[in-house]
Amino acid sequence: MKALVKSRTGKGHMTFQEVEEPRAGDGDVLIRVAYGGICGTDIHIMEDRFPSHPPVIIGHEFSGEIIEVGAGVENYKVGDRVVAEPHRGGCGICRYCLTGKVEVCRNKKAIGYKVDGCFTEKLALPATSLHRIPDGLSLEHAALAEPLAVGIKALLERSVVEPCDFVVVTGCGPIGLLAAAAAKAAGARAALVTGMNGDEALRLPAARAMGIDYTVNIEQEDVVQRVAELTGGQGADIVVEASGAEPAIAQAFDLIKIDGKITGIGLSGKDTIAIPWNLAMKKAARLSCSFSTTWTSWERALAMLASEAIHVPPLISATMPLSDWEQAFERLTRLEAIKILLKP
Numbered sequence: 246m247k248a249l250v251k252s253r254t255g256k257g258h259m260t261f262q263e264v265e266e267p268r269a270g271d272g273d274v275l276i277r278v279a280y281g282g283i284c285g286t287d288i289h290i291m292e293d294r295f296p297s298h299p300p301v302i303i304g305h306e307f308s309g310e311i312i313e314v315g316a317g318v319e320n321y322k323v324g325d326r327v328v329a330e331p332h333r334g335g336c337g338i339c340r341y342c343l344t345g346k347v348e349v350c351r352n353k354k355a356i357g358y359k360v361d362g363c364f365t366e367k368l369a370l371p372a373t374s375l376h377r378i379p380d381g382l383s384l385e386h387a388a389l390a391e392p393l394a395v396g397i398k399a400l401l402e403r404s405v406v407e408p409c410d411f412v413v414v415t416g417c418g419p420i421g422l423l424a425a426a427a428a429k430a431a432g433a434r435a436a437l438v439t440g441m442n443g444d445e446a447l448r449l450p451a452a453r454a455m456g457i458d459y460t461v462n463i464e465q466e467d468v469v470q471r472v473a474e475l476t477g478g479q480g481a482d483i484v485v486e487a488s489g490a491e492p493a494i495a496q497a498f499d500l501i502k503i504d505g506k507i508t509g510i511g512l513s514g515k516d517t518i519a520i521p522w523n524l525a526m527k528k529a530a531r532l533s534c535s536f537s538t539t540w541t542s543w544e545r546a547l548a549m550l551a552s553e554a555i556h557v558p559p560l561i562s563a564t565m566p567l568s569d570w571e572q573a574f575e576r577l578t579r580l581e582a583i584k585i586l587l588k589p
């Protein structure tokens with residue numbers, strides 16, 4: 246079968262090549278990939294800005310159908326439509342695995358950079374990492390469950406959205422847009438996303454098409470002033486930082502109300518970021534960092550997608566054959582697409 250492989254470390258070294266077919270071991274299922282979504286992380290792996298363990302098949306956002314069930318798997322059968330959490334399970338013995346936080350296990354085997362991922366025809370995963378796709382939810386839309394689960398963990402499990410909250414999301418990549426839409430679905434009175442000049446063509450219009458109330462181009466407009474106007478001078482109840490940009494991270498403290506919450510979901514290109522500490526203290530800011538996803542965030546993501554509480558079509562710019570991966574990656578790098586699904 247064909248696969249998109251990061252063949253060695255360094256910039257580039259991506260090859261679309263023949264690889265051996267995986268087998269379903271004990272406790273595993275073999276999945277035929279229907280759609281694989283390209284994530285910013287995949288582009289960072291290509292550019293060598295995110296560590297990977299080559300040679301490895303990349304890709305971690307996908308939907309598919311079970312075509313083989315390994316020994317000992319009782320709750321899934323051939324033909325079941327599934328998505329999967331992006332790891333082959335944690336070590337199973339550390340305090341995080343044992344308390345249901347496998348996503349932060351230091352020894353988890355993340356697919357798409359540590360072990361083989363989804364930009365191929367078939368992959369074998371433990372049945373314990375799966376979630377069933379609800380009836381009526383298409384395989385295309387289900388492929389967005391992972392980035393939506395990232396937003397849901399941040400907004401419903403780390404900083405909890407309360408009814409009528411005013412939510413600001415800084416950054417309008419797919420995760421930012423999905424987080425803002427999830428905030429609305431969870432009862433926020435309004436959501437505002439920020440972007441830059443490069444986002445005017447696609448991402449900010451997509452935000453509006455998804456039902457996000459306000460969009461602000463921070464290169465054209467003062468977002469702190471706009472949020473103050475929209476909140477009677479109070480500030481946002483929650484800021485979700487999904488840009489990773491140092492100025493946006495620092496500005497989150499200006500955007501929140503007193504006793505407001507900030508949740509980070511984006512890694513930054515910089516390891517150390519200057520933040521206004523005294524302002525944070527005086528505002529009694531509640532700061533949290535949200536990493537990856539939880540079992541519950543996946544179930545909620547699938548339920549929100551199935552009920553169309555999240556309107557995803559504006560987010561999906563194209564579905565392309567996996568063999569056209571290079572063109573798809575280029576379109577994303579040039580901000581000429583928001584989310585592209587690859588079909589093996």
Ligand SMILES: [Zn+2]
Binds near residue numbers: 284306
């Ligand atoms: Zn991703």
Ligand SMILES: [Zn+2]
Binds near residue numbers: 336338340347350
């Ligand atoms: Zn562990």
